[in-house]
Each structure stands twice: as structure tokens, then as C-alpha cells.
Amino acid sequence: xxxxxxxxxxxxxxxxxxxxxxxxxxxxxxxxxxxxxxxxxxxxxxxxxxxxxxxxxxxxxxxxxxxxxxxxxxxxxxxxxxxxxxxxxxxxxxxxxxxxxxxxxxxxxxxxxxxxxxxxxxxxxxxxxxxxxxxxxxxxxxxxxxxxxxxxxxxxxxxxxxxxxxxxxxxxxxxxxxxxxxxxxxxxxxxxxxxxxxxxxxxxxxxxxxxxxxxxxxxxxxxxxxxxxxxxxxxxxxxxxxxxxxxxxxxxxxxxxxxxxxxxxxxxxxxxxxxxxxxxxxxxxxxxxxxx
Amino acid sequence: xxxxxxxxxxxxxxxxxxxxxxxxxxxxxxxxxxxxxxxxxxxxxxxxxxxxxxxxxxxxxxxxxxxxxxxxxxxxxxxxxxxxxxxxxxxxxxxxxxxxxxxxxxxxxxxxxxxxxxxxxxxxxxxxxxxxxxxxxxxxxxxxxxxxxxxxxxxxxxxxxxxxxxxxxxxxxxxxxxxxxxxxxxxxxxxxxxxxxxxxxxxxxxxxxxxxxxxxxxxxxxxxxxxxxxxxxxxxxxxxxxxxxxxxxxxxxxxxxxxxxxxxxxxxxxxxxxxxxxxxxxxxxxxxxxxx
Numbered sequence: 115x116x117x118x119x120x121x122x123x124x125x126x127x128x129x130x131x132x133x134x135x136x137x138x139x140x141x142x143x144x145x146x147x148x149x150x151x152x153x154x155x156x157x158x159x160x161x162x163x164x165x166x167x168x169x170x171x172x173x174x175x176x177x178x179x180x181x182x183x184x185x186x187x188x189x190x191x192x193x194x195x196x197x198x199x200x201x202x203x204x205x206x207x208x209x210x211x212x213x214x215x216x217x218x219x220x221x222x223x224x225x226x227x228x229x230x231x232x233x234x235x236x237x238x239x240x241x242x243x244x245x246x247x248x249x250x251x252x253x254x255x256x257x258x259x260x261x262x263x264x265x266x267x268x269x270x271x272x273x274x275x276x277x278x279x280x281x282x283x284x285x286x287x288x289x290x291x292x293x294x295x296x297x298x299x300x301x302x303x304x305x306x307x308x309x310x311x312x313x314x315x316x317x318x319x320x321x322x323x324x325x326x327x328x329x330x331x332x333x334x335x336x337x338x339x340x341x342x343x344x345x346x347x348x349x350x351x352x353x354x355x356x357x358x359x360x361x362x363x364x365x366x367x368x369x370x371x372x373x374x375x376x377x378x379x380x381x382x383x384x385x386x387x388x389x390x391x392x393x394x395x396x397x398x399x400x401x402x403x404x405x406x
Numbered sequence: 407x408x409x410x411x412x413x414x415x416x417x418x419x420x421x422x423x424x425x426x427x428x429x430x431x432x433x434x435x436x437x438x439x440x441x442x443x444x445x446x447x448x449x450x451x452x453x454x455x456x457x458x459x460x461x462x463x464x465x466x467x468x469x470x471x472x473x474x475x476x477x478x479x480x481x482x483x484x485x486x487x488x489x490x491x492x493x494x495x496x497x498x499x500x501x502x503x504x505x506x507x508x509x510x511x512x513x514x515x516x517x518x519x520x521x522x523x524x525x526x527x528x529x530x531x532x533x534x535x536x537x538x539x540x541x542x543x544x545x546x547x548x549x550x551x552x553x554x555x556x557x558x559x560x561x562x563x564x565x566x567x568x569x570x571x572x573x574x575x576x577x578x579x580x581x582x583x584x585x586x587x588x589x590x591x592x593x594x595x596x597x598x599x600x601x602x603x604x605x606x607x608x609x610x611x612x613x614x615x616x617x618x619x620x621x622x623x624x625x626x627x628x629x630x631x632x633x634x635x636x637x638x639x640x641x642x643x644x645x646x647x648x649x650x651x652x653x654x655x656x657x658x659x660x661x662x663x664x665x666x667x668x669x670x671x672x673x674x675x676x677x678x679x680x681x682x683x684x685x686x687x688x689x690x691x692x693x694x695x696x697x698x
Contacts, residue, residue, distance in 0.1 A: 132424070134501065136469040136515050140508035177428040179513055209426065216432035221471055221513030223428050 155196025330392025447488025
């Protein structure tokens with residue numbers, strides 16, 4: 115059943131659970147006004163895939179609802195290209211769509227599957243677990259500060275630069291889909307870093323009823339970025355996860371196998387506070403982190 | 407897994423297909439500015455359930471993404487009450503949510519299940535099928551023309567008036583969930599009437615590659631409404647469906663059994679035109695209906 119019908123019809127097998135996530139992205143809030151529509155589309159898909167990845171699920175299906183002030187054919191064509199491009203890179207099918215008139219915004223729903231009982235939650239971290247993060251932190255936010263100066267290239271070209279070129283990191287984050295799947299049965303808890311490492315670590319520790327201690331000098335920062343800035347930088351969509359210390363070796367091997375860098379940046383602790391140990395001294399539960 | 411996680415985890419059995427629909431509702435476009443938030447919430451859920459009903463599926467799960475200019479606790483509380491109220495009336499679970507800052511709008515995703523291969527499509531009407539519609543047409547649009555003067559009553563009170571009180575019909579449409587399920591194996595095609603009877607009949611006939619002939623004096627209109635106005639009135643969320651003439655008796659019995667009025671208003675025809683036979687003479691494919 116194609117997008118023309120009232121709704122999408124999806125087949126599922128037994129022994130599986132569905133993982134569903136909806137995100138809304140609004141011009142001016144979730145992406146800069148006047149951005150390229152293909153990049154807006156790419157990003158909208160990628161950030162939803164990241165949510166599915168954080169659950170340890172395999173993304174399968176997407177629906178996209180678009181609201182637009184006025185129908186601009188070129189804009190819509192670019193947008194359609196961007197969502198299709200990203201979806202195809204991750205083997206996900208766009209099964210439904212919707213266009214309405216209104217201020218520019220998108221609502222994307224992603225649906226994934228995971229073997230029953232194996233999904234990763236943010237609420238199941240255990241005291242003394244190691245805390246890991248994928249990739250590096252800070253590039254997307256640095257790109258935003260720099261005005262997101264994406265070179266005027268085709269999607270394919272930008273895609274090949276997405277890892278190393280800071281300007282691509284905002285619109286082309288790297289949803290850690292393979293890592294999420296590989297962490298099933300290994301990680302004790304996971305979350306994606308959309309709000310910033312400290313903010314999302316706060317979400318995870320609060321949900322789990324634990325605290326955390328982070329070593330600032332271990333945080334894998336984008337190039338020469340200041341770690342204190344990087345841990346508060348948003349929009350990276352890296353995975354933050356916890357795992358028992360006894361799994362350290364298996365996790366390290368798995369990360370090498372799938373070719374994704376991971377870094378152990380600290381420990382889950384008893385209590386409620388998130389402490390950051392760093393060169394500037396110990397920052398214990400700074401005020402800004404109270405209201406996660 | 408509750409709404410606090412990155413995504414919702416849903417269980418499904420085998421032999422089932424999922425039906426997923428996403429709708430965006432924007433203040434000023436899809437509901438009047440300054441509307442009661444509980445009613446906005448109710449309607450957002452109801453219209454999505456209607457999409458699921460039109461597919462012959464049973465609605466199960468909902469996700470709701472809200473964008474708001476500013477967080478007004480009372481507003482959000484009312485909204486939450488409205489979506490929960492409607493969801494509970496139809497036995498559907500809200501499994502995920504999201505609040506972001508932006509112009510007031512909602513994105514609702516509804517997920518339903520249907521036995522594999524039994525869902526109702528809009529593209530499968532056959533020549534000579536009867537064309538039916540549920541309930542009556544025109545009340546919601548009449549309510550809008552009247553300024554949607556909903557009495558200042560609690561949701562429960564309004565709900566008990568939703569069938570007979572015109573003012574309630576806009577915010578509390580009647581998604582035909584039971585009817586959709588009962589039409590599996592009986593109807594040849596179905597669609598819900600959100601854009602208007604003629605508009606959505608046009609969607610159905612175009613998808614099916616057929617025409618239609620409607621008897622204006624058979625259209626079940628709201629009270630003494632003019633049928634020519636009623637067939638173009640939007641927001642009713644009644645079901646429009648087609649079925650082979652040989653199923654007429656079974657369909658009539660089923661409708662009595664589930665207590666939903668249905669009316670046969672015409673026939674599927676060969677060709678592409680939608681003809682309306684009425685007192686004012688035969689209106690053959692009026693211009694306004696060309697661009698469905």
C-alpha cells in the first residue's frame with residue numbers, strides 16, 4: 115500500500131516488538147530558516163533513525179508529514195530527494211506522507227523492530243557500569259555557531275564528507291544504527307545525545323535512579339574543541355550507553371568489528387549527582403544540570 | 407515502556423499487519439485559533455482514529471508530538487486530558503509524546519492492526535458496486551460556519567451530546583472504528599470523509615480508476631441542511647465505502663447490529679466522471695471536482 119492511502123500497512127513477524135518514535139522539526143527552532151530543503155529532509159530522517167538506534171532496534175519504516183506556507187515545487191522536490199536519500203542509506207522505507215498548509219515544520223515517525231525483550235532503555239543503568247559514548251562530541255554545535263556553511267554540493271558529495279567536514283555534521287548526523295543493534299545484550303542502558311552529553315546523561319541517570327562520574331579529559335571531542343563546551347553541545351546524535359565492566363572487552367571488540375569509535379568516559383555511581391572530573395577541578399552537579 | 411523513553415515499544419502478534427497514519431493539525435488551519443485545548447486534543451486523536459477506521463483496522467497505539475509557542479501549564483493539562491479522554495473512549499493507548507517550541511501544532515501518529523490482507527483500500531472499488539456513507543453529512547462544517555460555539559461544559563458532558571448537538575460535531579467527530587472493522591470482507595473500498603463527500607469520493611474513484619453516480623436526494627444530510635452544500639462540507643469523518651450489490655443485505659444487517667446508520671447513495675460506474683443526479687438537474691462532473 116503506497117502513500118496515497120489513508121495509512122500505511124506494514125507487515126511484522128512474530129517474536130518482534132515495534133519501536134515507534136515521532137519527532138517534530140520546526141523552521142527556526144530545529145533547523146535554520148532558509149536551509150536547503152534536501153538537507154532539512156535528510157536531517158529529519160537521520161534524527162529519527164537515531165532515536166530508533168538508541169533503542170537497539172532496526173529502523174524499517176518512516177512516515178513524514180510536512181507543513182508548508184506555500185507549495186514551492188522546487189522546495190518540495192528537494193525535500194523529497196533528501197528524505198529518500200537518507201532513508202535509502204539506512205535501508206528504511208518511507209511508507210506514508212502528508213502535506214498541509216502552515217508554518218514550515220515536519221513531523222517524522224520512525225518505526226523499527228527489535229527481538230522481544232531486547233530493546234535498550236534509558237532507565238536500566240546499574241551502579242558501577244561503565245559509561246561510553248560513540249564518535250566525537252561537538253561538531254554539529256560548532257557548525258551551527260559557524261552559520262552551518264554547507265558547501266553548495268549535491269547530497270552525494272556532502273554525504274561522502276559527512277564524517278570529516280564540520281559543516282556537514284549538523285545536517286548529516288550519523289545515527290548509530292549498527293551500534294544500537296550490536297549493543298543488544300551488552301549495554302545496560304542507552305540514549306542518543308540530541309540535547310548534549312551532559313543533558314542526556316542527566317536523562318539517563320535520572321531515569322535509572324543513579325548518578326554518574328565523568329572524566330572530562332576522556333570525552334572524545336571534535337578536533338581541538340574545548341571539552342567543557344563539547345559536553346554541553348547539542349545535535350550530535352551520538353549514542354551514550356552504559357555497560358557492566360565485565361563486558362568491556364566484548365564491547366571493544368564489537369566496536370572495532372563494526373568500525374565505530376567508542377570511548378569509555380566514566381562510571382555510573384550511586385546517588386543522584388552527575389560529577390565531572392576535569393582539569394579545571396571537580397565540577398559537582400553544576401546548577402545548569404539540575405533540571406534535566 | 408512509557409513515554410519517557412526515546413521511542414515506544416509495541417508488541418504485535420503474527421498474522422497481523424500494522425496500519426500507521428500521521429496527521430498534522432495546525433492552529434488556524436485545522437482548528438480555530440484560541441480553541442479549548444482539551445477539544446483540540448480530542449479532535450486530533452479522533453481524526454487519526456478515523457484514518458485507521460477507513461482502513462478496516464483496529465486502532466491500538468498513538469504518539470502525539472506537540473509544538474507550542476510557550477509552555478502554558480493549564481493549556482497543556484487540558485490538552486493531555488483531551489487526548490487521554492478520546493484515546494480511552496476508543497480503547498487506544500498513547501505510547502509516546504514529544505513537546506517542542508514553535509507555532510501551535512500537533513502531529514499525531516496512530517497505529518492499528520488488521521489481519522493480513524484484510525485492510526480496506528480506496529483503490530479497489532469495482533464498477534457497479536453500491537456506494538454507501540455512514541451517519542449524516544454536514545454538521546461539522548455547519549458548526550464551523552456558526553463559529554464552533556461549544557457550550558462551556560466538561561468533556562464528559564460534551565461527549566454525551568456529541569451525536570445530536572451540532573456545536574460538538576466539529577471537535578468530536580465520530581470515527582467509525584467498529585464499522586471499519588465490520589466492513590472487512592464486505593466492502594470493496596473505503597475512505598473517510600475529511601475533505602467532503604464529493605472530494606473524498608473523487609479520491610476513491612480516481613484511485614480505483616472508476617466513476618460514480620450519486621443521487622443527491624439520498625445523501626443523508628445533517629438535519630435540514632441543503633444536500634448540495636452538505637456534499638461539499640468537510641470535517642465530518644464519516645466513512646464512504648463501496649460494496650458489491652450482492653452484499654447489500656449482509657451490510658444492512660451488520661449496520662443494524664453495530665448500531666451505525668448507513669445509506670446507499672449511488673453506484674460505481676465505468677469511466678472517470680462523478681455525476682450527481684438531483685432535483686436541480688443532473689450535475690455531471692462539475693468543474694470543482696476535477697482536481698481531486
